[in-house]
Each structure stands twice: as structure tokens, then as C-alpha cells.
Amino acid sequence: MSDPPRDAQPSPTPSPPGSESEIEEALRDRVTNRAFNEWYSEQQFQSNILEGKAYFNGPSPSKDPEQHTPSKLLQCHRKATYSRQNAPREGTQPEGLFWFGTEFEEQVVVPFLQSITTPDTYVTNSVWTDTELVRDGTSLRVRGATDPAIVTADADPLLVTEIKTTTSLDHLSAPKPHHRAQLHAYLHALNTEHDHDVMSGLIVYGSRETLNIKAFSVDFDPAFWDDVVTWMDDQTAYEQAGELPPASPERDWECNYCSFKHRCGQADTPYTDIGVDGLLPVFDGYDREKLQQYLDGHADREARLTPTLAHVYPGLSQEYDVYDWSCAACNTTYAWDEVETADDSSDPPYCPCSADDGDITPLSGPEPHQQLGK
Known part of the structure; x- marks a missing residue:
């Protein structure tokens, strides 16, 4: 192996924590469910490429109405x-x-x-x-x-x-x-x-x-x-027919564990009977990886982050476009980072214009049906 160029500098090695207890604590902090899921997802990603199944790494295509997958049969029609x-x-x-x-x-x-x-x-x-x-x-x-x-x-x-x-x-x-x-x-x-x-x-x-x-x-x-x-x-x-089917769970408790309970209307958020398109405008409960899969899967329809999610995942705002905040009372729009937001990302900011009139109106992103192009 040839020697590195004279001007090449070795990569800095992070200094270890000062004591064994600090090292133990640092290692313990790395063992989390999120870290495990990220590691496993990467293993699956590499395995799919190795086995010639890289197409598994992208978002699944939407199913034709006539095509059915055995694992989805006899479940809630809406789900x-x-x-x-x-x-x-x-x-x-x-x-x-x-x-x-x-x-x-x-x-x-x-x-x-x-x-x-x-x-x-x-x-x-x-x-x-x-x-x-x-x-x-x-x-x-x-x-x-x-x-x-x-x-x-x-x-x-x-x-x-x-x-x-x-x-x-x-x-x-x-x-x-x-x-x-x-x-x-x-x-x-x-x-x-x-x-x-x-x-x-x-x-x-x-x-x-x-x-x-x-x-x-x-x-x-x-x-x-x-x-x-x-x-x-x-x-x-x-x-x-392009219809949203009725919610038809086999058992009522299934809704509590459903990945779509908020857009369906089975949760304590102000949404109900939302169609398949679009992100909920003021909702922060999307997993980062699944959110990226959604955005990538709908890139041809110009999918973007909602302002709420841009604040939750600011790093993604560097990769994807972001919808503006908008005020339903005065129709004013603001860039996602133009107005001050609350500490709780699920609480939207208020429109400055409407506050001047004494009518405080919360800002929102576009409604789900307004987000994606056809």
C-alpha cells in the first residue's frame, strides 16, 4: 500500500470520555429502540442490494384496484x-x-x-x-x-x-x-x-x-x-369509484393501533374521513423514515413537507420543499420559518395580521386534498 500524500492529515480520533463510568454511560445511551431500528433498516437496505432486490428499498407502488395482496385481505376496508x-x-x-x-x-x-x-x-x-x-x-x-x-x-x-x-x-x-x-x-x-x-x-x-x-x-x-x-x-x-371506504374494523380496539387513525378520525385530533392523499396540516406524529418514503413516493406529484414537519425535522427542509403557512381569515401566507412557533410543534403559530384586529387565528398548512398535483 502506498504512503498517503505528505499534506494528508489523519482523521481526528474522538477523545474518549474521561472515566470508565462515562464510557459506560455513553455506550448505554447508544442502545435505544430508535438506534436499533435505524441499524436494522440499513442492514435490510444493504441485503436487498446484495440479493438483487434493490427495488424493495423504495416506496411500494400503489396497487391497482383489481389487484390484491393476501396479507391485506378481510381487514378494515378503509385501512x-x-x-x-x-x-x-x-x-x-x-x-x-x-x-x-x-x-x-x-x-x-x-x-x-x-x-x-x-x-x-x-x-x-x-x-x-x-x-x-x-x-x-x-x-x-x-x-x-x-x-x-x-x-x-x-x-x-x-x-x-x-x-x-x-x-x-x-x-x-x-x-x-x-x-x-x-x-x-x-x-x-x-x-x-x-x-x-x-x-x-x-x-x-x-x-x-x-x-x-x-x-x-x-x-x-x-x-x-x-x-x-x-x-x-x-x-x-x-x-x-374513487371512494373512501367505510371504517370497518373487525374489533373496535384495532383503531387504537392503526397507522392511519388520525386521518380516519379515530383519534383525539381535529381530522376525520381524510382521503389517501396529503399530510395532515398541523400534525407532528410522522416517523422520519416513513415520512421520507411518502415524500419520495410522491415526488412526481410535488409532495412537500408541511410547515409543522419542517420544524420537527429541520434537516429534511434541506432536502425537500416546504409548504407555506397560511391564514384562513386574511389569506396571508408566510414561509415556514418566517413566523415564531410554539415549543410544542403540534400547536400552530397565530397569524400576526389577525392578531392586530383582535381576532387571533391559527396558521395552518394546506389541507391534504390541496397538497399533491395530479
Whole structure:
């Protein structure tokens, strides 16, 4: 290796903290959920590039109304539309749960299935499915990849599994309906695509606390599958008509954990029945990474930061344009950094002009439906 140029200076090495207790404290402060999620996201990013799947690193394209993903079936119609059409997600995503689910499947379930295979049978990580069906003249398409499956030497599926993780197995007496729907979509597709019958599978739940499992054998039920197809047909009809579907959670408590509860109207913020486009104008509860994915995914429609989010993430204001503050009373606009804001980013500043008239009006960014070009 050649010597560095004479004028090259070595990179400065940060001085370590002065005591072992300070070093320990500095290390402890680095172990956070946010740091873990950022590290894991970067590992996934690099892995996707290494495996030739760099397209996974960008925002997912919006789904055509006729196309459905098995994992989204039989859920709240409105939540499905928000997710399918890339509405901006609220809150911090539980990426640690996603990581655990992936590791549980790859490091625990797959080796276990390999240990119980019979002669001439094998385990594959997944089987790709892509099938079409027609309901009342509407062509529906279901595409997705199964969880691990036991297959023949020719890779023909024999036993399909659907792997889910949960906190506890104590009160789990039957598989959840949308998990049954997901498995039914795979069974229908594989039974259509192969010469032999694929009419049953396993839904396996694993406890994140104990690593115990509970497996449910599921036979293909034509009546239940008909209900799932009806759900797909309804979902397609809503999206073809450009309608925001009704909020239809299976259980009321699901709204508390929904990534779209604020724009839907199921939270303590002044929003309700907001469509799929646009950021909530005075709302600071967007995760930075998900916010960037939204902005990048809608760059062709000139997506920008709201003034509120520019104050929450000032670094992003160097990368993306920012909408102006505006006053509904006098129609005056201000640059996002032109007026003084409150310490709480969720409290908007007041319009200086209206304050002079004794009518104090809060400023706002543009409404969601006014933000994106077509």
C-alpha cells in the first residue's frame, strides 16, 4: 500500500470520555429502540442490494384496484385503501416486531420443518402465487408469496404454512379470520396452478415471550373463501369509484393501533374521513423514515413537507420543499420559518395580521386534498 500524500492529515480520533463510568454511560445511551431500528433498516437496505432486490428499498407502488395482496385481505376496508394507496403512515412502526417475525420464521420454523420432513420431501422458504378470478364480471388478481412450505423434489407444494408471532398464546383458541383469509388465498391459487389438490395448510402462531407455538390445521372452506372474494370485490369497487371506504374494523380496539387513525378520525385530533392523499396540516406524529418514503413516493406529484414537519425535522427542509403557512381569515401566507412557533410543534403559530384586529387565528398548512398535483 502506498504512503498517503505528505499534506494528508489523519482523521481526528474522538477523545474518549474521561472515566470508565462515562464510557459506560455513553455506550448505554447508544442502545435505544430508535438506534436499533435505524441499524436494522440499513442492514435490510444493504441485503436487498446484495440479493438483487434493490427495488424493495423504495416506496411500494400503489396497487391497482383489481389487484390484491393476501396479507391485506378481510381487514378494515378503509385501512386497506390507506395502505394500498400509500397514504402517509402515522406514528413509529413496530419494526422490532417485524424483525422478530422474520427471524422466528427463518431461524426457528424453517429448521423445525426440515427436521420433520419425510423422505423425498423438502422445505422451501416460500412459493410464489399469482392467480385471477372473476366475480360479477370483475376480474380480480391475487398475488403474493407463501411462508415456508413443504414440497416435493420437483418443488410442488404439499403443505403450506402461514407463520405469525404474538405476545401470548394463552387465549388463542382459533386462527384469526384475516389469517385464514390469507392462507385461503394461497390454497386457492396453488390448487388452481397445480395438477394435484392443495386443500389444507397450517397457521402457526409463535409466542414472542416463550417461543412456544400453537398450530392450527385449516381446510379450504368454499363458503369462507366466497366471503373473502366478496370482500375483494367490494374493495375493488370502492377504489374504482374513487371512494373512501367505510371504517370497518373487525374489533373496535384495532383503531387504537392503526397507522392511519388520525386521518380516519379515530383519534383525539381535529381530522376525520381524510382521503389517501396529503399530510395532515398541523400534525407532528410522522416517523422520519416513513415520512421520507411518502415524500419520495410522491415526488412526481410535488409532495412537500408541511410547515409543522419542517420544524420537527429541520434537516429534511434541506432536502425537500416546504409548504407555506397560511391564514384562513386574511389569506396571508408566510414561509415556514418566517413566523415564531410554539415549543410544542403540534400547536400552530397565530397569524400576526389577525392578531392586530383582535381576532387571533391559527396558521395552518394546506389541507391534504390541496397538497399533491395530479
